[in-house]
Amino acid sequence: MTQKTREQIDPMKFTKPTTFAAPRIEGIKTGITAGTTQTQAGAAQLGYDYNLVSTCANANDGVRLPPMEAGYVLKIRNSGAANLKIWPASGEKCNGGTTDAADTTVLAAGATRTYVCFTDGDSTIFSV
Numbered sequence: 001m002t003q004k005t006r007e008q009i010d011p012m013k014f015t016k017p018t019t020f021a022a023p024r025i026e027g028i029k030t031g032i033t034a035g036t037t038q039t040q041a042g043a044a045q046l047g048y049d050y051n052l053v054s055t056c057a058n059a060n061d062g063v064r065l066p067p068m069e070a071g072y073v074l075k076i077r078n079s080g081a082a083n084l085k086i087w088p089a090s091g092e093k094c095n096g097g098t099t100d101a102a103d104t105t106v107l108a109a110g111a112t113r114t115y116v117c118f119t120d121g122d123s124t125i126f127s128v
Contacts, residue, residue, distance in 0.1 A: 030054065034061035034080060040087040040100055049074060056080025060106065062087055065094070068117035077112045086113070092121040 029048035033055040036042070043062035044053075053063060056078055062085040065074065078084040083106040088094045094103040094115075105125065107113050115123040 028052065032063065034063055034084055036061050038062060038085065040064060040090065040102070043085070043087045046074065046076065050077075051075065052077045052079060053084055054079050056082050056084045056109065059083050060085040062102065065089055065092070065115065065123055067121070068092060068115070068123045069120050070117055072117045072123075074115045074123070075112060076107060076115070078107045078109055081109055083108055086115075088123065089121075092123070094123050095125050096122060 028050040043064040
C-alpha cells in the first residue's frame with residue numbers, strides 16, 4: 001500500500017500560506033485617528049490585519065484600506081464617537097461598488113467590520 005501525501009488526499013485542505021505583495025502587517029494596530037478631510041486621499045491609511053480606530057470625532061471621518069488581494073482578511077473596530085467612512089485603496093472598490101468610492105455603509109461607533117477579498121482589488125464586507 002502506497003502512502004499518499006496530504007495534497008494527494010485533498011489539495012483544497014492543505015494550501016500553502018499566501019504571500020501578499022501589498023503592504024500588510026500581521027498583527028494589531030491601535031490608536032488610529034480617522035482622517036478628517038472626509039476624502040479618500042485624506043483618509044487614514046490602514047495596513048494591519050486588525051485595526052482599532054480610537055478617534056473618529058466627526059461623522060464620515062475616514063480610513064483607507066490597503067491594496068486588497070484575494071485571500072486578504074482585514075478587521076476594523078470603530079471605538080470613536082462618530083460613524084466612520086471606509087475608503088478602498090486608490091483604483092480599487094468596496095463591496096462591488098464604484099472604483100475609488102467609499103463603502104456605502106458607514107461603520108457605526110462601537111461596531112466592528114470584517115473585509116474579505118475574493119477578487120484582487122475588490123473587498124467584500126463580512127459582518128460577524
